[in-house]
Structure formats: C-alpha cells, structure tokens
Amino acid sequence: MDILYKNLLAFSWQDIVMISIGCLLVFLAIRKNMEPSLLLPMGFGTILVNIPFSDALSGPIAELYNAGIANELFPLLLFIGIGAMIDFGPLLTNPKLMLFGAAAQFGIFFTLCMASVFFPTIDAASIAIIGAADGPTSIAVANTLGSKYVGAITVAAYSYMALVPIIQPPVIKYLTTRKERMIRMPYEQKSVSRLTRILFPIIITIVASAVIPQATALIGFLMFGNLIRECGVLDSLSETAQKVLANLITIFLGISVAYNMTSEQFLKLDTLLILGLGLIAFIVDTAGGVLFAKLINLVSKKKINPMIGAAGISAFPMSGRIVHKMALEEDPQNFLLMHSIGVNVSGQIASVIAGGIILNLFS
C-alpha cells in the first residue's frame, strides 16, 4: 500500500497540467480534426512522459527520440512521403508562381528578428522556422541548431498549420479590397512532358543544394520522394512512400516529439512566448505573400488576384484551398484552385529552402 500512496502522491500540479495538455491535444485531434495524425500521438505521448516514474520516458520514447529525431532521421524520411504525395504539375505549367512561395517566407525572417529580442539567436532562429508552416522542417531545423524548445516549436508549428483556416482569412481580407479579391485569373491548360516532370526534382535538388549545402538533406529527400512518384517505373514504391512510410513515420515522430513535452521543459513563460511568436510568423507570412502580389500588380499589365500570394505558406493543401474558397465566396465563377495550389506547392519548396538558409546562417 505504501508504494501505491508513494506513486500517487508523486503527481505534482505541473504533471497534472501537462497530462491535461496531452488530453487537450487528443481532444483537438479527434473532435476538431486538427492535424489528427500528429496531434494525437503527440498528445498521448505527452500523457506518457508526464506520469511520475514513467518508464516510457526513459525507455522507448527516449530511444525513439535518439534514433529518429535527435539525428533528424524521421523528419527526413517523412519528406520522402510528402514528396511522393505532391503533384508539382500546376507549378510546372507556370513556374513564375514560385516567386509567391519565396515572398511568403518573409514571416520566418521577421519572426527571427522579433524572437531575438527575447531569446538567444540559436533559439530565435529555431522559433522563426515555425513560419515555414511545415512540421518536419521545423523539427529538423530546431534539432540541428540544438534548440531546447523543440517540443514547444513542434506543437506551435502543427497547431497553427491546423488553424490556417482561422488565421489566414482575416489577414487576407484586411490587406485586400473586395475588387482585388474578385480578380479572375483564367487557367491556361498546358501539358507538361514526362521528361520535365522527371527533371524537375533533380534540377531543384542540384540548384538549391549548390547554393545552400545545408539544405541538401531537406530538399533532397523531398525531391527524391517526388522523383519516385514521377519516374513512372516505381508505382509500388511511390504508393508505399505516400501511405505506409508516411503513416509509420508520423506515428513514431508524433510520439517521440513528446520526449520534449515534460513539465520541466514545457511549463515556462518561454512556451507562451514561442506560441505567440509562431502566430506572428504565420500572420506575417500571409501578409508577405499578399503584399508581394499587390506589388507585382503595380508593375504588371496582367492582374493577379493578390489572395494567391497567401497560399505561399507551406501548409499544403489547406492554404491553397482556403484561397480558392475565399475567391468563390466573392465570385462564384472565380476558380483560383490551380493557381493557389501551384503557389502552395512552391511554398513547400521555398520553406525547405528557407530552413536551409537558417541552418546556413546559424549552425
């Protein structure tokens, strides 16, 4: 009986708060369908690691963390699956859309400046990458830089990705007029040759890696996944990467990220600040994309609907769909989906490149 009392009395209020946070993440995943594939394992992992004397923390979760997150293996393997899932066709038909993907990374660098007011540069750079709106990139960069806030950064990145439908529309509406939101952009259907689709991942890898060698692993694994998809001779591997590999890694990634979700590491003022800075990153990313599109409109004869700039944040495919939906709300005949998805996939590439730049500058 003594042992029973000892175990029960070992619960501190911090443990109970963290277990409640874990339950909240599970609730949000199941009830609100917010990034369930990651928030559910992460939430359950949070419960596991905050039980006093838990053998899960020192045993399997620590082992998984060291095997897959401390060395960035899981995020990179997940990139193979993501690369295999993405169809870069809309981007290949109109490569200029990539400029919006670049502009929408502004939030990362703005947040870096903001975060450096409160945090050491390494942590500020890791926090800034929440603005990549890309979980694996955030985890990989924060880990490589050796930030102690990997847990909070991951929670912020995935939570805000799930909240993109709530965060982006007010920012877009605030920065655009109704007239601008109603600009129509006819989509010219162009065929893209198979050779171009095969060369695309190879070109991206060589160009991006040559300029930013620190981005080679991130961009290389993403593009490797895409090459498997597009080569046409590895259909079963492509299917495995898209489904089995991505799902398996997501389970391990989610539960092992919880290694950083102990009360000692999470229940601090720092965490609240990180969540606030992450939100700023998403807002400024969205604003950067929209304002860049408006800037292009000042000099271009062919008008662009500035809303597509907002799809340049990486959160794929939510961001592209939101822009399309907002255009339809203003004008039921305005179909922006192909443009917004093109910008959205370019955001995926640009965010990985931005991650590489951050690593290049600070590692």
Next chain:
Amino acid sequence: MMNLLSGLLLSATPEVIPDLFFEPGNFIYNLKYMGIGMLVIFMVIGMIILAISLTNYLFSN
C-alpha cells in the same frame, strides 16, 4: 591580489546566457539576416524558375 583572483575567476567562468531576456536592439541587429535570407531565397527561386522554364521550352510536348 583579491581583485586579480576574482578577475581570473570571473574570466574562467563560462558565459551564461539567460533563458529569456529583453533586448530590443537585437531586432535591428538581426535585420541583416532578414535581408540576406530573403535575398538568397529569391535568388535560388529565380534560378529554379529559369531552369524549369528552360526545361519546359526544350522538352515541351
């Protein structure tokens, strides 16, 4: 002598960076990274756009 000893001890103590601080000047200092970062990202994307456009031109159906 004491001053010398304490000076030596202080110099031997590793610099401890506090977890949180408030240094508004850091915002201005780090603006250069914003400039460099955005410049490099546009450069890389520009090179990729050129390469894709060329590939599209050469291998279009």
